[in-house]
Amino acid sequence: MQGSANLNIMIKAARAAGRSLVKDFREVENLQVSAKGAGDFVSRADIAAERIVHEILSEARPNYGWVGEESTSHEGKDPTRRWIVDPLDGTTNYLHGLPHWAVSIALEHKGEIVSAVVFDPAKDELFMAEKGMGAFMNESRLRVSNRHRLIECLFATGLPFGGKSELPAVLRDLGRLLPATAGVRRSGAASLDLAYVAGGRYDGYWERGTKPWDIAAGILILREAGGFFDTITPEGDVLASGEIIAANGDVFESFAKLIRQA
Incomplete structure (x- = not known):
């Protein structure tokens, strides 16, 4: 998929956060002996991933607003655009060592989502879309099923x-x-x-x-x-x-x- 500049920035941010989360995910199994220890560790991993996403997106587009699960929302100098970010969707899976979780980044323009990335680092599956341009997973175009019963x-x-x-x-x-x-x-x-x-x-x-x-x-x-x-x-x-x-x-x-x- 030949994406816009915004989509390419989103992909860069999702992959960078994914690398950080994968590195920490390898440590989760060792922490299961202490639920509190594992929980605290995952909370730090989640916050670190959001910080990575925020730094990359805000450096590239400093005027855009921000809505994130782990941080305070704010309106940007450009009130028509905002990032909507979940740095670790599937936190409970992550906490229990289950390899099914994702980094989710959306760009909203005038109340409508126009660009989207969902990255599953454990399976190396990058789902992405832009308004009017179709949806893709890695290099393959996505289509919903045709089941009708x-x-x-x-x-x-x-x-x-x-x-x-x-x-x-x-x-x-x-x-x-x-x-x-x-x-x-x-x-x-x-x-x-x-x-x-x-x-x-x-x-x-x-x-x-x-x-x-x-x-x-x-x-x-x-x-x-x-x-x-x-x-x-x-x-x-x-x-x-x-x-x-x-x-x-x-x-x-x-x-x-x-x-x-x-």
């Missing part, structure tokens, strides 16, 4: 943990969806869930309780691969609402109907 489709979601209020709704979702589909997976990284729908590995994804940095990059990658997304409550704003439903065009309506049932 729910019973053949595999879906992804995020399951609430730690007593979060979304649990009853998600359990109801699962009760309706599991009998009607080929299954549901919970892999622990929203950015990769959306990228996997874009590449046809999953046929759809939904989740409640997301943050903008969880899904900002993924929604553009999905759209550019031919997918559809919306809020679970129709006509809302995906980034502001904290809820999302996404799928290929053939099953979106039937999938959404199941999830949206009262």
Whole structure:
């Protein structure tokens, strides 16, 4: 993919943060004897990765705003553009030594995501997209699946943990969806869930309780691969609402109907 200058900067930042995270990931297994020690270590790794991303992006585009999971948001001198960054999506996986996590970077312009990168360092898979230019994983163009029967489709979601209020709704979702589909997976990284729908590995994804940095990059990658997304409550704003439903065009309506049932 021949990307813009902004996309190339984003790729540089994601790869640099990924290298730092991979180096620290090798130490995580040695820290599992102490949950507190491992947790503190991963927190430092997360913050260090965000600092790397911030330094590279702000040096190249000092006037852009910033929204990051681990740092204070701020508006730039250019109020129309901002970076939306999750330096380590899948922190719990990382903490437990599971090699499924990503660096997610999106560029928003006038309220719309226009460039996106989701980098999975453990698998060396770089998902990327720009508005109107298609979506790619490394050198391969991404397209959503063409499955059109729910019973053949595999879906992804995020399951609430730690007593979060979304649990009853998600359990109801699962009760309706599991009998009607080929299954549901919970892999622990929203950015990769959306990228996997874009590449046809999953046929759809939904989740409640997301943050903008969880899904900002993924929604553009999905759209550019031919997918559809919306809020679970129709006509809302995906980034502001904290809820999302996404799928290929053939099953979106039937999938959404199941999830949206009262």
